[in-house]
Amino acid sequence: MKKIMLNLSLALATGAMLLTSGCSKDDDDNKNTGPGNALAVMKADEDLSLFAEAAEKVGLGGTLSGGAQITVFAPSNTVFKAYLTDLSFNDIDGMISVRGEAAVKQMLSYHIL
Numbered sequence: 001m002k003k004i005m006l007n008l009s010l011a012l013a014t015g016a017m018l019l020t021s022g023c024s025k026d027d028d029d030n031k032n033t034g035p036g037n038a039l040a041v042m043k044a045d046e047d048l049s050l051f052a053e054a055a056e057k058v059g060l061g062g063t064l065s066g067g068a069q070i071t072v073f074a075p076s077n078t079v080f081k082a083y084l085t086d087l088s089f090n091d092i093d094g095m096i097s098v099r100g101e102a103a104v105k106q107m108l109s110y111h112i113l
Contacts, residue, residue: 038072038112039064050080051108054092058105063112071113 039061042052051074055064064072075083089095096104 037065037067038070042072042074047076047078048074050077050092051075051111054080054095054104055108057092057096058101058108060105060108060112073111073113075111 039052039055042048042055042064051072052064055061064070084091084095087095089098099107
């Protein structure tokens, strides 16, 4: 019985040491030092520029460039162009003129959290 208790104690002590040795100070020094806001990030990325352009045209520029922390699931330009082509639009302005600014704004808003 003593041997079982000794082995159990040794196993628990070893497990506790292994668990606590993996703990270290959280590295919060890596702050995002990017362009500053979602709109600037999308404008700087040539593959997201169509979403940024469309967002500005329907009045979402302030939302995307404001100080609030947001997440944007922006489609790439390739996907955005394919979407426009599938709906028989030549460009963003064509989509806005047919669908209306409010409808396009609502559609783009689904990509912003």
